[in-house]
Each structure stands twice: as C-alpha cells, then as structure tokens.
Amino acid sequence: MRVTCTGIIAGVAGLLLLPALAGAQSDAPRSPWKYYPEEARANEGPGGPAPVRDLTGTWLGESSGGGVPRLVRPESPPPLTPLGQQVFEQRIVEGPGVSVADTNDPHYRYCDPFGFPRNMNDQIRSMTIATIPDRTFVLLKFMNIWREIWTDGRDLPTRFTGRGADVHDPTYNGYSVGYWEDDYTFVVQTTGMAADTTWATEQGYPHSVDAVVTERFHRSSKNDLTVTTTMVDPRLYTRPVQMGEVYFRWSPRQTFFDFSCVPSTVQQYLEEMADPAGTGAAP
Amino acid sequence: MKGYLLVAGVLSLGLLTALGSPTFAHHSNAAYADEFTEFTQATVTRFAWANPHSLIFFDATDAEGNVVNWVVETAAPQALRLIGWTKTSLMPGDVITIRAYLARNGNPAGRLNKITFADGTELHDTQLGGDEGGKTRYDPHGFRN
Numbered sequence: 001m002r003v004t005c006t007g008i009i010a011g012v013a014g015l016l017l018l019p020a021l022a023g024a025q026s027d028a029p030r031s032p033w034k035y036y037p038e039e040a041r042a043n044e045g046p047g048g049p050a051p052v053r054d055l056t057g058t059w060l061g062e063s064s065g066g067g068v069p070r071l072v073r074p075e076s077p078p079p080l081t082p083l084g085q086q087v088f089e090q091r092i093v094e095g096p097g098v099s100v101a102d103t104n105d106p107h108y109r110y111c112d113p114f115g116f117p118r119n120m121n122d123q124i125r126s127m128t129i130a131t132i133p134d135r136t137f138v139l140l141k142f143m144n145i146w147r148e149i150w151t152d153g154r155d156l157p158t159r160f161t162g163r164g165a166d167v168h169d170p171t172y173n174g175y176s177v178g179y180w181e182d183d184y185t186f187v188v189q190t191t192g193m194a195a196d197t198t199w200a201t202e203q204g205y206p207h208s209v210d211a212v213v214t215e216r217f218h219r220s221s222k223n224d225l226t227v228t229t230t231m232v233d234p235r236l237y238t239r240p241v242q243m244g245e246v247y248f249r250w251s252p253r254q255t256f257f258d259f260s261c262v263p264s265t266v267q268q269y270l271e272e273m274a275d276p277a278g279t280g281a282a283p
Numbered sequence: 284m285k286g287y288l289l290v291a292g293v294l295s296l297g298l299l300t301a302l303g304s305p306t307f308a309h310h311s312n313a314a315y316a317d318e319f320t321e322f323t324q325a326t327v328t329r330f331a332w333a334n335p336h337s338l339i340f341f342d343a344t345d346a347e348g349n350v351v352n353w354v355v356e357t358a359a360p361q362a363l364r365l366i367g368w369t370k371t372s373l374m375p376g377d378v379i380t381i382r383a384y385l386a387r388n389g390n391p392a393g394r395l396n397k398i399t400f401a402d403g404t405e406l407h408d409t410q411l412g413g414d415e416g417g418k419t420r421y422d423p424h425g426f427r428n
Contacts, residue, residue, distance in 0.1 A: 035364045065362060065409070099314040125361075141361075257361040258334075265333050273338055273356050278388035280313040 035255050042066040042249035046221030052183045055217055056131055058256075059225055059248035061124030063142075066254075071124060072245040074201050084206055084236030091204030100274035105204070106197045109270070111261040115172040115198030116190055117213045117229060117243060119145055122202040124246055126254060136178055136186070141256045149176040149188050160192045160209045170194040170209045186217040200231065201243070208235045213243070223250045312394050312411060312418065315384040319396045319416055323380050328352060330373035334359050339373060339395065341381060355383045357395040358409040366423060368406055373398070384411060384418065397421075 030036070042060050060066035080088055094103035106112035114122060119140055126141040134152040139145070157168045157175050168175065174193035181187045191212045200207040207213075211233035219225050229243035322343045329340040336356040344350050357363065360370070373379075379400055383393035395408040396416070413419030 035361075037365050040365055065365060095311050095313070097313055099311070101314065257364065259359065259361050261334060266335065268331075269333070269336060269338070269356075273336065273354055273392060274314075276354070276390045277314040277356075277386040277392040277394075278390060280315075280387050282387055283389040 035257060039253040039255065040064060040066050040251070042068050042251055043223045045223065047223035047250065048221065050184050050219040050221050050224075053180050053186075054131075055129040055136070055186055055219060055225065057129065057250055057252055058254050059127045059129070060251045060254065061127060061246065061248055063123055063125045064254075066249065066251060068249050069247045071121065071247060074121065074203065074205060074244045075242040076203065078203075078205050078241055079238045080206075081234075081236055081238055084233075087206040087236065088204060091199065091206075093202070093204045097280060099277065099279045100270070101277065102279045105199065105202075107199075107261070111263040111266040112197050113145070113172045114143065116147065116174050116193050117200055117207070117215075117231065118198065118202065119143070119147075119173070120215065120227065120229065121244055121246060124248075125259065126251075126256060127248060128256065139256075142259050144258065144260050145173070147173045147176060149178040151178050153179075156189060156191050156212070158191075168192055172198065174213075181216070184219050188215040188217065189213070190215070205241070206236050207231065208233050210235065224248075225250070312384065314386055314388070314392075315394045315411075315418075316387055317384070317418060319382045319384050320393070321380065321382045322353070325353075325379050325381050327373050327375055327377040327379060329375060332360050332370040337363060337368075339381070339398075341379070351391050353383075353391040353393065355381065355393045355395045362409050366407060366409060366412075366421065372406055 040060065060068050062068050062070050078084070078088070092098060092102055092104045094100055094105055094108055100108050103109065107114055113119075119142070123142040128139040130137045130139065134150065136149045136151055138147040138149065140147075154177060156177055159167045160170050161167065170192050172194050174190040176188055176190040178186055178188040189212060192209060193207060193211060195207055195209045198207070199205065200211075211231055213229060213231045216228045217225060218228070225248040227246045227248070229246075231237070231241045231243050233241070322341070325341040325343045327339065327341050329338075331338040331340075336358065337360060339355045339357065340352060341355070342350050342352050360368075377400075379398050381398050382396035384396060385393040394411050397405050397407040397412050397414075399405050407421040409421055411418045412421030
C-alpha cells in the first residue's frame with residue numbers, strides 16, 4: 001500500500017512538473033535570426049476587422065507551407081487570338097508527364113526572371129507590402145523581387161515600342177500605378193512588361209508588352225488578403241483573361257530567407273540532377 | 284535497382300494528395316518512380332545546400348560490388364530549415380540509410396523520401412517525405428493547406 005501511494009504521489013508530482021518543464025524549454029534563449037516553424041504558420045481565423053487602407057506587413061502565400069488556401073488558377077483554356085495561339089504552342093510546359101528536362105520554360109532552364117504577372121501567380125511563397133507616401137512596394141520572397149507601385153496619381157505610360165524620346169523600356173515587372181477603390185480594396189494597374197523571355201503564367205500563357213494587368217488587393221479581415229487579377233492584351237487574347245485569385249494570410253513574424261536563383265547554380269542543378277533524372281520515360 | 288534493398292512504397296491515395304498539393308513544390312516529380320528504394324550503408328560524398336533544390340550525392344554498392352555515385356534532390360534550403368535541416372546536416376563521409384524515388388530512366392538519380400542516421404534520427408524531404416510512401420508529403424507542423 002505504501003508503495004502504491006508513493007507511486008501515485010510521484011506520478012501526480014510528475015504531471016504537475018511537466019508544464020513547468022515545458023515552460024522552461026520555451027523560455028530557452030531564442031535567436032531573432034533563426035527561423036522557427038511557428039513563425040511561418042498562418043494566423044487562425046480572421047483576426048478582427050481589416051484596418052482601413054492598410055496592406056502593410058508580411059503575408060504568407062499558398063506555397064509558403066504555412067497553411068494558406070490554394071490559389072485559383074487562370075482560366076483555361078485561354079481565349080487566344082491566332083497569334084496568341086502560335087506563341088502559346090511553342091511553349092513546353094513542365095508538369096505531369098513533362099519534367100524539368102523537357103520544358104523550355106526560361107525560368108526553369110536558365111533562371112530567367114518570372115517577370116510580372118507570373119511572379120504574382122506562380123510560386124507564391126511569401127510577400128511583404130510596404131508603403132511610403134507616393135508608392136507602395138510589393139516584395140516577393142521567391143527570387144527576391146520587388147515591385148514599385150506609384151500612388152501619386154500619375155497615368156500609366158503607353159509607348160514601349162518604336163522610336164522617340166517618349167518610348168519607355170519594357171521591364172520585367174512593368175510600370176505600375178495604384179489607388180484605393182474603397183477602404184479595403186487597393187487596385188493596381190501594370191503595363192510595359194518585357195515579353196521576349198517571360199511567360200504570363202506557369203502554364204505558358206503569353207503576354208505582349210502592351211498588355212494591361214489589373215490586380216485587386218482586397219483585405220477582407222485583418223488576416224485575409226485576396227488578389228484577383230485580369231489581363232487585357234488584344235493582340236494575343238480575344239477578351240480580358242481571368243488570371244485567377246491568390247490568397248494570402250497575414251503573418252507578421254515570418255522571416256524572408258534568401259530565395260534567389262543563381263544562374264551558375266541552376267546550370268549545375270540541371271547538369272547534375274534534372275537532366276540525368278530525365279523525362280519520366282523508361283530507359 | 285536490382286541489388287539494392289527495395290522497399291515497396293505504397294501507391295495509394297497519397298499519390299493523388301501529393302500531386303494535388305503544391306506546397307513547397309518548385310516543379311513536378313514526373314521523372315520519378317511511384318515507389319521508393321532504400322539504400323543502406325550509403326556514404327555521403329557531397330551535399331549541395333542550394334536553390335532551387337538541395338542535392339545529396341552518395342556512394343552505394345550494387346549487387347555486383349560496383350560502387351555507384353547517386354544524386355538525390357530535396358527541397359530548397361528555406362523550406363528544409365523549417366523541418367530541422369541545416370547546411371551541415373550532411374557531411375562527406377557520413378554513413379546513412381537513404382530512401383528515394385528513383386528516376387524512371389534508370390540513371391542514378393532520384394528524389395528524397397528520407398534519411399536515417401545511425402542513431403535513428405531522421406531528415407525528411409518536404410514534398411515526398413511522408414512515411415506512408417507513395418509520394419506523400421512530410422508535414423510535421425500541420426502546415427498542410
């Protein structure tokens with residue numbers, strides 16, 4: 001009997017001590033420079049009402065691993081013009097049945113930048129939005145990209161081809177302007193995206209330099225942000241294209257570790273790994 | 284494949300789950316078999332902690348006594364950090380047990396399932412690191428979306 005009582009007391013004491021031990025573990029010094037899994041987890045629930053005209057902060061996307069819903073992919077099939085179809089058919093898209101060794105995706109093969117709009121619909125890992133008085137910056141973790149969105153009321157440029165002092169150079173992320181449509185919806189329009197080596201989507205949809213892309217950043221709660229995108233590009237599409245919806249969850253403590261693509265490293269990866277691994281075909 | 288300890292992974296609904304869940308995925312795994320193969324007494328020759336995928340090179344002896352150098356890919360460093368990997372998780376000379384989904388074309392290449400060290404500790408792939416086999420994900424923190 002005495003042994004039994006001692007065992008019970010020891011067991012109860014152990015149970016009482018467990019939380020203390022766990023607390024001691026959680027009180028262990030934490031480096032602010034380390035990456036802790038809980039900091040890459042999406043907040044639960046809406047977290048309260050969305051702040052007015054404020055997207056500032058760090059956000060988790062679907063490929064962050066943080067538990068964010070999957071995006072809605074661009075409409076398929078795309079409503080292509082004959083020229084758009086011709087460009088589209090030249091693209092060998094990596095995916096089921098087509099490996100990295102098969103694709104001619106310039107990002108996978110050469111580390112070329114995604115460019116906009118693909119960098120807002122593919123590899124959506126994490127995003128930071130930062131605002132200064134005349135601009136909003138969108139910082140993307142995948143490939144360490146920043147987009148500059150002017151909010152000073154200027155118009156979009158219109159000339160990217162031909163001769164003349166008013167012709168603008170196409171850029172990978174194009175030229176962007178933004179305004180608040182209401183207290184919770186920030187609208188961004190972008191044009192002038194370099195089109196020679198970029199795809200608009202991972203599915204290989206084309207875009208021209210004159211495409212105009214409209215994004216609606218709608219913050220429905222403190223924790224929820226949805227970006228809905230459409231593209232108008234009459235040379236390549238017969239009507240505006242629905243480019244899908246991308247979801248983000250606010251996650252203020254996450255850390256952006258480097259995710260650049262180094263051309264020499266990707267060439268090594270292709271030579272040593274992806275190309276030898278092949279296409280999925282039997283020998 | 285012949286000569287190595289072949290452990291049949293389970294081709295199951297897990298495969299569908301893996302294909303439908305792109306978290307952390309940089310590209311698809313069409314090149315790799317649906318069942319994993321296990322190598323025991325594999326010796327690490329190089330570990331490349333790099334984007335877009337970290338690479339593990341190791342020597343394994345086949346049934347004919349030939350030493351073959353294999354390469355197995357896993358996730359990018361930023362994803363591996365979240366599940367316990369570091370740049371020095373593997374060092375040349377480490378002797379490990381390694382499971383991988385091998386290239387269908389027969390080349391000595393594959394995608395990692397998991398590594399087991401002599402002391403029993405494990406390191407998993409994110410995308411195909413599930414213990415169930417069948418190309419299931421590894422998700423210790425409940426991050427699945």
